[in-house]
Each structure stands twice: as structure tokens, then as C-alpha cells.
Amino acid sequence: MGRIQxxxxxxxxxxxxxxxxxxxxxxxxxxxxxWPLGTTVGRAFxxxxxxxxxxxxxxxxxxxxxxxxxxxxxLRNSFLVAFSVVFFTxxxxxxxxxxxxxxxxxxxxxMLSLGILPIITPAFVGAFSWIILLGRQGVxxxxxxxxxxxxxxTLPPIYGLFGIIFTMTLVYFPFVFLLSHGAFxxxxxxxxxxxxxxxxxxxxxxxxxxxxxxxxxxxxxxILVFIRxxxxxxxxxxxxxxxxxxxxxxxxxxxxxxxxxxxxxxxxISVMIVIIALWMQKKIISSREYETISTASSEHxxxxxxxxxxxxxxxxxxxxxxxxAPQITIFIMSxxxxxxxxxxxxxxxxxxxxxxxxASKPIFNSLYLALTASFFTAILGSxxxxxxxxxxxxxxxxxxxxxxxxxxxxxxVVAVALLTTFSSGPIILSGTYTxxxxxxxxxxxxxxxxxxCASLTQLDEALExxxxxxGANWFYTFRRVTLPLILPGIIAGTILTFSTLxxxxxxxxxxxxxxxxxxxxxxxxxVADGKFGEASALSVLLMxxxxxxxxxxxxxxxxxxxxGLKLG
Amino acid sequence: xxxxxxxxxxxxxFGGRETLTALKGISFRIKKGELFCLLGPSGCxxxxxxRITAGLESLTEGKILYGSNNVTMIPTFRRNIGMVFQSFALxxxxxxxxxxxxxxxxxxxxxxxxxxxxxxxxxxVGLPDVLKRNPSPTALSGGQQQRVAxxxxxxxxPEILLLDEPLASLDAKLRRYMRAEIRRIQKATNxxxxxxxxxxxxxxxxxxxxxxxxxxxxxxxxxxxxxYNNPRNIFVANFIGKMNFFNTKIIDIKNERxxxxxxxxxxxxxxxxxxxxxxKDMLKENKDIFIGSRPEKLTINKNSDKGLLPGxxxxxxxxxxxIRYEIKPLWKxxxxxxxxxxxxxxxxxxxxxxxxxxxxxxxxxxxxx
Numbered sequence: 001m002g003r004i005q006x007x008x009x010x011x012x013x014x015x016x017x018x019x020x021x022x023x024x025x026x027x028x029x030x031x032x033x034x035w036p037l038g039t040t041v042g043r044a045f046x047x048x049x050x051x052x053x054x055x056x057x058x059x060x061x062x063x064x065x066x067x068x069x070x071x072x073x074x075l076r077n078s079f080l081v082a083f084s085v086v087f088f089t090x091x092x093x094x095x096x097x098x099x100x101x102x103x104x105x106x107x108x109x110x111m112l113s114l115g116i117l118p119i120i121t122p123a124f125v126g127a128f129s130w131i132i133l134l135g136r137q138g139v140x141x142x143x144x145x146x147x148x149x150x151x152x153x154t155l156p157p158i159y160g161l162f163g164i165i166f167t168m169t170l171v172y173f174p175f176v177f178l179l180s181h182g183a184f185x186x187x188x189x190x191x192x193x194x195x196x197x198x199x200x201x202x203x204x205x206x207x208x209x210x211x212x213x214x215x216x217x218x219x220x221x222x223i224l225v226f227i228r229x230x231x232x233x234x235x236x237x238x239x240x241x242x243x244x245x246x247x248x249x250x251x252x253x254x255x256x257x258x259x260x261x262x263x264x265x266x267x268x269i270s271v272m273i274v275i276i277a278l279w280m281q282k283k284i285i286s287s288r289e290y291e292t293i294s295t296a297s298s299e300h301x302x303x304x305x306x307x308x309x310x311x312x313x314x315x316x317x318x319x320x321x322x323x324x325a326p327q328i329t330i331f332i333m334s335x336x337x338x339x340x341x342x343x344x345x346x347x348x349x350x351x352x353x354x355x356x357x358x359a360s361k362p363i364f365n366s367l368y369l370a371l372t373a374s375f376f377t378a379i380l381g382s383x384x385x386x387x388x389x390x391x392x393x394x395x396x397x398x399x400x401x402x403x404x405x406x407x408x409x410x411x412x413v414v415a416v417a418l419l420t421t422f423s424s425g426p427i428i429l430s431g432t433y434t435x436x437x438x439x440x441x442x443x444x445x446x447x448x449x450x451x452x453c454a455s456l457t458q459l460d461e462a463l464e465x466x467x468x469x470x471g472a473n474w475f476y477t478f479r480r481v482t483l484p485l486i487l488p489g490i491i492a493g494t495i496l497t498f499s500t501l502x503x504x505x506x507x508x509x510x511x512x513x514x515x516x517x518x519x520x521x522x523x524x525x526x527v528a529d530g531k532f533g534e535a536s537a538l539s540v541l542l543m544x545x546x547x548x549x550x551x552x553x554x555x556x557x558x559x560x561x562x563x564g565l566k567l568g
Numbered sequence: 569x570x571x572x573x574x575x576x577x578x579x580x581x582f583g584g585r586e587t588l589t590a591l592k593g594i595s596f597r598i599k600k601g602e603l604f605c606l607l608g609p610s611g612c613x614x615x616x617x618x619r620i621t622a623g624l625e626s627l628t629e630g631k632i633l634y635g636s637n638n639v640t641m642i643p644t645f646r647r648n649i650g651m652v653f654q655s656f657a658l659x660x661x662x663x664x665x666x667x668x669x670x671x672x673x674x675x676x677x678x679x680x681x682x683x684x685x686x687x688x689x690x691x692x693v694g695l696p697d698v699l700k701r702n703p704s705p706t707a708l709s710g711g712q713q714q715r716v717a718x719x720x721x722x723x724x725x726p727e728i729l730l731l732d733e734p735l736a737s738l739d740a741k742l743r744r745y746m747r748a749e750i751r752r753i754q755k756a757t758n759x760x761x762x763x764x765x766x767x768x769x770x771x772x773x774x775x776x777x778x779x780x781x782x783x784x785x786x787x788x789x790x791x792x793x794x795x796y797n798n799p800r801n802i803f804v805a806n807f808i809g810k811m812n813f814f815n816t817k818i819i820d821i822k823n824e825r826x827x828x829x830x831x832x833x834x835x836x837x838x839x840x841x842x843x844x845x846x847x848k849d850m851l852k853e854n855k856d857i858f859i860g861s862r863p864e865k866l867t868i869n870k871n872s873d874k875g876l877l878p879g880x881x882x883x884x885x886x887x888x889x890x891i892r893y894e895i896k897p898l899w900k901x902x903x904x905x906x907x908x909x910x911x912x913x914x915x916x917x918x919x920x921x922x923x924x925x926x927x928x929x930x931x932x933x934x935x936x937x
Contacts, residue, residue, distance in 0.1 A: 015643055462657035465624055468644040469651040470671035471724070477645075480670075484661045 018474045022391065025383045029402055032438050036417035037405070043420045044264040048257070061265030071266075074244040078230055078270065081164055081245055082277075085229040086222050088169040093176025094218065096319055099312035100177075101184035104302040111316055112181070115174045118323045120550050122503035122520060124234025125539045126171050127163075128527040129326035131238070132333055134158040137340035159241040167239060168229045170323045175228075176221045183217035184210070189300045219285035226277050230270060231410025233506035234520075238527055246270040247412045247506065254510055260420045267413040274408050327543065334536035351537035359522055359538055366519040369433060370501035373440035378494040380441060381448025382486070388449075389456040390464070390482075407446035411506030414439055419510060431513035439507040444500065448493035455489025495553035499546045570760045571635035571727050573598040573621065579629035580616055580784075590616040592784040593630070600635075601758045603751065605775030609807070610766055612781040618730055618764045623647055634727055650721030650759075651730040654737060656713045658705035664716055665702050671724040689723045692753060710738050714746055722757060729754070729761040735770065747774045768808050772796070780804050802858065802935050811860040812906045813935070814877070818855050826851065826934060828859060832899035835876050839932050850936055858935040863909040865928040868893055870916060875924020879906060884919055893917070895925060 043052065050056040064071045100108055118126070133140040136157045144155050158166065191213065195205045233247040240248055246266055253263040303309070333339055337346030355363075384403050388396045406414055418439050423430035429438070463485065467477040505520040512521050519542055526535035580591040590613045598604045606614040619625040621632060623644035631640050639647055650671075658667050665686060666673075672682045690699050693715040698708070705713055714734065721729060734750065735743045751774050754761050765771050771778045772792035779789045780803075788800045799805035802813070819836070820827040826839045839859065851857070869875045879895035882905065891913050895906040906925060917923060 015645070460655050460657060462653040462655050463659060465622075465644075466651060466653060466657040466720075467670070467674075468624070469622060469649055469730075470674055470720070471645050471648065472670075472674040473645050476674060481659060485659075 015474045018391070021475075022383060022387050025380045025387070026399075028380060028441075029384075029399075032418075033402065033406065033442050036414075036421040039421040040264045040267060040413075040417040043261045044268045046261050048259045048261050050261075061262050062269075064262070064265075065269065070244060071249070074246055074249040075269065077161060077243055078245045078273070080161065081168065081236070082226050082230040082273075084165045085168045085172060086226050088165065089173040089176045089225050090218065090222060092169065092319055093173040093221070094180050096173075096177045096316055097180030097182075098184050099316055101181050102300055102303055103308055103312040104304050105309055105313050105316075111320065112178070114320050114324060115177050116550070117174075117327060117547075118171050119174050120499065120546055121171075121327060121543055122234070122505065122523075122539070122546075123168075123171050123232055124238055124505055124520065124524055124527070125330060125543065126326040127167050127235040127238040128532065128535060129329040129333070130158055130163065130167050131527075132329050132339050132532060133325060134163070139339060139342055142341055159239055160243050163239040164236050164243070164245070167235050168232060170326075171235070172225045172228055173319070173323065175224050176218070179217050179221040179224075180214060183214035185300070187213045192300075216285050219281050223277060223281040227274055227408050227410075230273060230277075231412070231506065233410075233412050233509060234524065237509075237524070246273075247410055250412050250416060251509060254416070254419070260416065260423065263416045264420055267410075267416045270410055271413060274410070278408065330536045330539050330543075333532055334540045337533050339532070348533070351533040354534070355537060355541065358534070359519065362517050362519045362522040363541075365433075365516055366502055369436055369440060369516075369518065370498050370504075373437045373444070373501055374494050374498040376437070377441050377444045377448050377497050378490055381445045381493060381497075382452045382490050384445065385449050385452035385456060386478075386482070389453055390461070403449050404446050406443045409443075411439075411443060411504070412510060414443055415507040415510035418442075430511075431515065433516050436508055436511050436516055436518075439511055440501050440504065443504075443507060444497040447497045447500070448490065451493030451496070452486055452489045455486040459485050492553050495549050499549040499553070502546055502549075503542060570600055570758060571637075572600050572633075573728060573760060573762070574633040575617075575630070576633070577630040578617070578620065578627055578632065580613070580620060580625065581628045590784055591620070591627075594784075594786055595630075596779065596786060596789055598760060598762065600760055603754045603761045603763060603774065603776045605771040605778035606762060606764045606781060607768060607771040607775075607778050607807075608766065608781035611783070613784045614764045614766075614781050615732060617781070618732055618762055621728070621762060622649060622651055622730055647728075648724075648726050649728045649730060650724070650726035652714075652717045652721050652732065652734045654733040656705075656717040656737070658713055658716060658720070660704060660706050662704075663702045664698055664705055664708070667705055667716060668720045668723055670720060675724055685723055686719075689719045692722070692756060693719045694749070695719070711742050711746060714738060715749075718750070718753060722753070722759070726759065729757075729759045731761065731763045733765055734763070735765070735767075743770070750774060772808070780807055782807075799860075799933065802860075805860055805933065805935065810863050810907055811933070812863065812866065812908075813858045813860050813904075816857055816859050818851060818853055818857060821851070821853060828857070828934075830876055830899075832877050837876065837927060837932070838929060839934060840930060847934065847936065851934060856937055858937060859927075860933040860935055861927055862931065863892065863907040864890070864911075865931040866906070866908045867910065867926045867928075868895065868908050868914065868917065868923040869926065870921065870923055872924050875926040877906075877925045879923055879925055881917060881919050881921050881923055884917075886913075893923075895923065898922070 044061055045058060046052055046056050047058055047060045065075060066072075099105070100111055130138075132138060134155075134157065135141070138157070141155050141157065148154055156162075187210070192205050192209050195209050200208070230245075231247060233251065236243070236245045236248050237251070244252065246269065250263045250266045250270075253259050253266060303312075332344060334351050335347055335349070336344035337348055337350075338344065381403075384399065387393065388400050388403075393399070418435055419430060422428060422435055429435040459482075464477055464481055467481045468474075472480065503520055504518070505524060508518050508521055509524070512518060519538060523535045523538045523542070526532075526538065574597045575594050578591050578594045579589070582588045582590055594613075594617065606617060608614045616625060620627050623639070623642060627640065631638055633639065634647070659670070662670070668686045668689065669682045672685060677685070687696070687699065690696055695712060695715050698712060698716070705716055708716065717734070731750070735746055738746060747770055750763075763771070763774060772795075775792060777789060777791055778795065780787045780795065782803050788795055788804045790798075795804060795808050799808060799811070802811075805811040815831050816828040816837075818826055819829050824840070828837050828839060829835070830837055837859070867875075868879075868881075872878070878898040880898055881893055882896050883894045885892040885894070890909045890911055893908040893910065893914075895908060897906060908925065
């Protein structure tokens with residue numbers, strides 16, 4: 001008896017708060033990520049209208065990939081789009097990264113800042129502004145055709161696969177540009193210099209030293225672009241015309257037939273493609289990853305030859321202007337009624353003045369959903385990061401993997417998973433704010449998670465240990481030491497979350513109801529109805545808000561340079 | 569309030585794919601008020617033992633007691649200990665005062681009490697002026713950060729003070745100064761202190777007693793003098809100071825004196841040792857053993873009558889208070905270079921000369937192979 005009492009006394013002396021607090025995010029993940037994904041996989045093997053039981057197991061939903069030309073073409077299109085976009089973004093982005101990193105030229109900071117713009121502009125905005133420029137009555141197409149008719153040619157309108165690939169390339173090439181720029185800039189210059197000393201010519205150095213060293217970064221950029229382009233809904237929805245890709249096919253399946261099981265099957269296929277791509281990237285890159293050992297922090301010598309400088313400048317600005325054409329177009333368009341042919345017609349402020357009347361509910365919804373979801377994402381992401389980095393339980397890698405899953409899943413797949421699970425059964429959430437909020441949280445937790453993980457790895461663990469030594473319990477330590485020191489990481493991740501949630505379309509497109517319609521949905525519908533003026537004004541509003549928040553984040557990330565927080 | 573620390577058969581395994589035994593059943597006692605050094609090469613388990621003492625690591629088997637209190641299951645924050653980390657672990661988001669006051673705030677002391685206590689402790693560590701400016705600890709020099717870290721660990725009168733390589737991130741000159749300071753502060757407060765280091769000079773200079781550790785076991789415990797002059801085995805002999813080893817064979821044992829045969833022309837040496845009683849049983853006639861000699865206990869001479877083993881002088885190093893001769897053995901034994909420290913420059917010996925090495929019979933050790 002005495003022993004039992006002693007045992008309990010000792011157990012009670014232990015600090016159990018962390019176990020209680022840290023189990024909350026685990027329950028959330030289990031309930032809103034693992035369960036829905038499991039249900040989706042299960043439902044994919046059940047035909048529409050059938051009960052969810054083992055006896056109804058069938059491959060009928062997958063049969064369409066063998067029988068329907070529409071399915072086959074969608075699959076082919078998705079492949080074609082994703083691989084082409086990866087190819088073209090590398091083709092455009094790598095030289096740009098190299099020029100900005102290694103050639104002496106003015107306004108490098110401006111170029112890098114402008115490079116971020118296409119990424120943080122909602123992709124569907126890019127899509128519809130290219131309709132204004134290169135659509136049936138697009139201004140650029142009008143100009144180009146005037147020249148081409150001399151030779152008897154005409155430029156077709158941008159709709160279709162070409163338009164999808166073209167727009168996506170311009171939207172996603174900054175990933176390649178920025179990542180390769182970083183790699184070119186940070187690789188150890190001594191490696192190239194020593195090759196030079198051993199008598200290698202420039203082209204040989206580039207081929208045998210420079211490029212192999214940045215290959216891991218290029219691989220990371222390529223897989224990022226691949227995942228984004230195969231999961232993007234807005235661009236193919238607006239520009240695709242008769243050409244479907246997997247996300248639009250899923251939308252079609254749900255919206256046209258309310259066939260969630262069929263959609264689940266398509267979702268499974270598209271997830272499998274992503275998994276294969278990830279596996280290929282690992283295969284190709286992992287054998288080529290090197291630790292570059294750099295003792296002295298020296299800088300690369302920049303090219304100063306005038307011809308190289310001219311080529312580099314012209315190239316970079318040419319690409320940037322094309323990539324930023326949508327933003328400029330949208331801004332102009334927002335002050336006009338129509339833009340068909342050379343010049344926009346009918347200057348008006350009505351597009352803006354009517355916003356309160358037509359869009360106040362969507363604006364409220366967007367802000368409300370993004371804010372609340374960001375708040376929960378911040379808590380969830382931070383806690384999970386803390387668990388993985390500090391508690392290091394046995395299955396830490398598994399947790400890491402689970403949290404990061406939504407990062408590689410197409411948004412519409414997450415939407416399908418939530419719909420299949422929560423539109424019938426014990427908990428019904430379809431059409432509510434809650435389901436959108438959950439989709440937002442699940443999809444953006446990786447952002448905060450990664451950001452906070454980075455902060456935590458840079459934070460000397462001895463800081464927390466010394467607090468325990470000083471007699472503080474877990475919660476006190478977390479509140480007074482850990483939290484203040486990882487706060488910049490949390491804020492940076494949260495702002496990124498918030499600003500991307502404001503423009504989220506690919507999940508909300510399946511989850512919204514008339515009550516919960518968001519601003520991107522409103523813009524998408526306006527585009528579909530041909531109300532380009534209204535869509536432009538709303539887009540400008542959205543973009544401005546996003547820019548402001550990204551700017552704020554840069555300030556925070558700039559300050560957080562967490563290495564400054566490390567003592568000794 | 570300071571107390572003894574008792575380790576009873578402490579075992580620590582680190583999990584993972586292959587279990588790694590960091591501590592292989594360690595038992596010893598650190599006395600109340602003692603400044604005790606844990607010394608050993610990296611990976612010997614000294615930091616693990618310190619972290620176990622703090623409760624930052626759990627132990628696989630065994631017990632730890634503070635005095636008569638079994639603290640094995642007590643979480644760190646209830647142990648009332650102080651610790652100085654190698655990286656100092658000062659909070660960059662708090663100023664110096666708040667850093668030092670941290671443990672007192674945790675203990676919910678009144679502001680007035682905290683102010684007095686912090687001032688007092690900052691005086692003790694020799695930083696009374698820093699509190700006036702009260703900057704962020706990042707703005708302090710390494711030596712100042714070190715003192716703040718010590719002040720923070722001592723301010724709430726812990727039962728035990730733990731120091732984890734506290735001088736490792738300071739430069740050589742500051743290190744020598746700070747180790748004297750740490751000893752002064754420890755003696756002033758008289759808190760039982762464990763000091764972990766891999767630097768034998770530091771350990772010998774600072775510790776009342778030291779434990780030499782190697783691959784998870786304690787090889788020897790004793791005062792610096794004791795360990796230097798009576799190393800129990802080859803590892804300790806080599807880790808604490810330098811020891812030259814020679815292959816020999818015992819040919820006779822006569823009333824506590826050992827006659828050994830040297831590997832050159834069957835020359836003979838008579839040794840009074842060993843001082844370690846437990847070794848005696850293993851020393852028998854015809855047994856191959858090592859004899860060991862500290863560099864300063866060897867002499868060299870050009871004259872073959874005044875030395876036993878021949879060698880060639882390879883390098884002469886002038887080290888200030890002594891001259892170090894590195895001698896390449898010329899007997900048939902592929903042994904390492906022999907180090908001989910002479911208090912003076914031997915005038916007729918140059919690099920490349922052949923010399924003869926002689927032993928100090930009273931200060932030559934016997935080691936089991």
C-alpha cells in the first residue's frame with residue numbers, strides 16, 4: 001500500500017501539462033486530416049449511391065480512366081501541363097537566377113522583390129488578365145495579329161492547353177528564379193575559383209561545378225512547381241475551355257453530378273501522380289546532395305563585361321515585364337468598362353464604387369475565414385513544430401510527414417476529402433463556415449509548422465533547459481522563454497498563411513455555399529460572367545491587401561534573423 | 569543547504585536503432601561543498617552524467633541521491649539546482665537583470681527581495697557595474713556573459729551547482745582567469761559543485777577532486793595530485809599529463825622491488841613501485857608489462873654510461889620553463905617518440921644526435937598490458 005502511494009506521489013510530482021496541451025493538435029490532425037483522407041481512399045472504391053461497406057467494393061470509379069476519353073484526356077493534359085510548366089519555368093528561371101546572382105547590374109533588390117509578385121498574386125487573376133491581353137478580343141493579340149497578317153498568319157486566342165501552360169509558367173517561374181538565385185549566390189566561390197586555377201574554362205566550370213552544385217535547389221524548385229501546377233484549379237478553369245485537367249475534372253464531377261466517390265477516385269489518381277513526382281525528385285536529387293563546406297565567407301566575383309551586362313539586363317527585364325503584365329492590365333482594367341481591341345473604353349470609378357454593394361459579404365467572409373483560420377493555424381502549427389523539434393517522440397517523422405501532406409496535396413483534393421467525410425455520416429458540415437475553416441487550417445498548417453521548426457532549430461535548447469533548472473515548470477518555460485523567442489517565426493508563418501488564405505480558390509470552390517462565398521469566388525464568378533471590370537476592381541483590392549501583408553511579413557522576417565538570438 | 573550527491577549504479581542507454589550505452593553502472597559520492605570535476609575525452613559520458621544529475625536526461629538503471637533524498641524520479645524544475653551551460657544560455661530577449669532574476673521570479677519572490685539578491689550576487693561575480701546600464705546579455709563580452717550565467721545559477725541558493733564546460737567558449741587567457749574566479753566563487757558560496765571539462769589542466773587546476781571517465785566508466789577518482797602521481801591505468805596516465813611507455817618484462821620480484829628487463833641489450837632496471845595495491849596480484853615473474861615515465865622524470869645524456877636506452881634526437885622544442893626533446897627510439901621496438909622534458913638546455917646535444925635515456929627509479933610506474 002505504501003509503495004502504491006509513493007508511486008502516485010512521484011507520478012503527481014511530474015509535470016503533465018505538456019502532454020495535455022500537446023495532445024490537442026494530434027487529435028485535430030487525426031480527426032480532420034487522417035480520417036478524411038482515409039475516407040476518401042475508401043470511397044474511391046465505392047460506386048456513387050452505394051453504401052459505404054466492404055461488400056460494395058469495386059473499381060468502377062477508376063474504370064472511367066479506361067473507358068472515357070474525357071478522363072483520359074484530362075489525365076494526359078494534367079501530365080502535359082505539369083511537365084511543360086516545370087520545363088519552361090526552369091528554362092526561364094535558371095538563367096535569370098544566374099544573371100541576378102553573378103552579373104553586375106543595377107536594381108537587383110527591385111528585381112527580387114518584383115519576382116515575388118507573380119507568386120503572391122492569385123493565379124486566377126493572372127489567368128483572366130491574359131484573356132484581356134490575348135483572348136479573342138485581346139489587346140496584345142490584336143496588335144500581334146496586325147503584324148502577323150502580313151505573313152498570312154494569325155495568333156489563336158489563349159484558351160486551351162497553350163494558355164494554361166503559358167500562364168502557369170509566368171506565375172510559377174519565380175520559384176525557380178528565386179531558389180536558383182539563392183543557390184547561385186550562396187555556393188562557395190572557392191570551388192569555382194579552384195576549378196579556374198586548375199585550368200578549366202568558364203563553360204566547363206559552369207557544366208562541371210556550378211550547375212551540379214545547385215542541382216538540389218533546382219530539384220526543390222521543380223517539385224514545388226510541379227505540385228502547384230498539377231493542383232492549380234483557377235487557371236485551367238478560366239483558360240481551359242474544352243480542355244479539362246484533373247482539378248477541373250474533379251470540380252465537374254462534384255458540381256455536375258454530386259458524385260463524391262467518383263471525385264475521390266480522380267483525387268486519388270492525382271495524389272498518386274504527386275507521389276510519383278516526389279519519389280522521382282528524391283531519386284534524382286538525393287544522390288547529388290552535398291554539404292558545401294565553406295570556411296571563409298567570400299563573395300562571387302561578378303561579371304562586368306558590357307555585352308554580358310546588356311544581355312542579362314535585357315533578359316531579366318523582358319521576363320519581368322511579361323510576368324507582371326497581368327498586374328498592370330488588371331489595374332488599368334479596373335477603371336474601365338470594357339477592353340476589347342486596342343484601348344479600354346468607358347472610364348469609370350463604378351467598378352470600385354459598387355464594391356460595398358456587391359461584395360461586402362464576400363469581403364467579410366474572406367477576412368473572417370482567413371483571420372480565424374490563421375489564428376488556429378498559428379497555434380496548431382506552432383504546437384506541432386514544438387512537439388516534433390523539442391519533444392521528439394518516437395514517431396516524430398510520421399508526424400512531420402502527416403503535417404506536410406496537405407502541402408503536396410492539390411487543394412481541391414483536400415476539399416473532396418472533407419466533403420466526402422463531412423457531408424454525410426455522423427457529422428455534417430457541408431455549406432458551413434466551419435468546413436472552409438478546417439480546410440484552411442489543414443492546408444496552411446505546413447506553412448506555420450515549417451516556419452516555427454526553423455525558429456526552433458536555431459534556438460539553443462539550453463535556453464529552455466536552463467529555465468527548467470531555474471525551477472520553472474513546462475508552461476512557465478514555454479511562456480517566458482520559448483514563445484517569445486519563436487514568435488517571429490510564428491508571425492512570419494501566420495502572415496504568409498493569412499495572405500495566401502485571402503486568395504484561396506481551389507478548396508473553397510467546392511466548399512462554399514451562398515452564405516459562405518469568399519472574395520476569390522466572387523471574382524471567379526464575375527470572370528465567368530464576363531464582368532471583367534468588376535473582377536478587376538475586386539482583384540486590385542485583393543492584391544493590395546495581400547501585398548501589404550507580405551510586406552509586413554518581410555519586415556518581421558528581416559527582424560527575426562534568429563541567429564542573432566543565439567548567444568555564445 | 570548544500571548536500572552530497574550519490575550515484576548508485578547509474579546506467580544510461582540511448583535508444584535508437586542500436587542502443588548506445590553511455591554510462592555503464594557508475595557509483596560514487598561527491599561530498600558536500602566539494603568542487604568536483606568530471607574529466608574525460610568527448611563521448612566518455614561526462615556530460616550525460618551531468619545532465620542526468622540535473623534531471624535533463626532520465627536514467628536507465630540506478631539511483632541518484634541528493635544527500636539522503638532519492639531524486640531519480642523528480643523532474644528538473646523541482647530539484648533546486650543551478651547550472652551553467654557551455655553556450656551560457658542567457659536569454660537574448662531579457663536584459664541582464666531579468667536574466668539573473670529569472671529563478672527568483674519563478675520562485676515568486678518580492679521585487680525588493682529580488683533587487684537585493686541580484687545586486688548581491690552580481691557583486692559576488694564581480695559585475696556590479698553592469699547592472700547600472702543593464703544591457704541585453706548579447707551586448708556583453710564572453711567573460712561577462714560567463715559571470716552573468718554563474719550569477720543566474722547561484723542567485724536562488726541552489727543545493728547543487730552544475731557547470732558544463734563553462735569555459736569552452738572563452739579564449740585561452742580568459743579561461744585561466746575565469747577558472748580561478750569560479751573556484752573563488754564556489755569557495756565563497758560553498759555549494760556542492762560538479763564541473764565538467766575535457767581539459768585536464770583545467771580540471772587539475774580547479775577541482776578539489778576529479779573523476780577521470782572513459783567510455784561510460786569512471787577510471788579513477790582522486791585529487792589532482794593523487795591522480796597525476798598514481799595513475800591507475802594506461803588511460804588515466806595518458807589522459808592526465810603525458811606518459812612515455814616502454815615494453816618490458818618482469819624478471820624478478822624481491823621484497824616489494826621489481827626487476828624488469830629493458831628491450832635493449834637485456835639491460836636491467838629496478839623499480840620500487842607499484843603504488844596501486846590492487847595491481848600487485850597481477851604482477852608476476854616473466855610477465856610482459858609496460859613501464860611508464862613522465863617526461864620530466866626522464867633524462868638524456870650523450871654518454872652511454874649515464875643512460876639505458878639509445879635514441880636519436882628528432883626535435884628540440886623550447887617551451888619557456890622547460891626544453892622538450894623528442895627522441896626516436898633506436899632499440900628494436902617500433903614504439904612512439906619518447907618525450908623528455910629537461911629543465912635546461914643540454915649544451916652538447918643537437919637535433920640528430922644519438923643520446924641515451926635514463927629513468928628516475930623512484931618515479932617509474934608499472935602498467936598491466
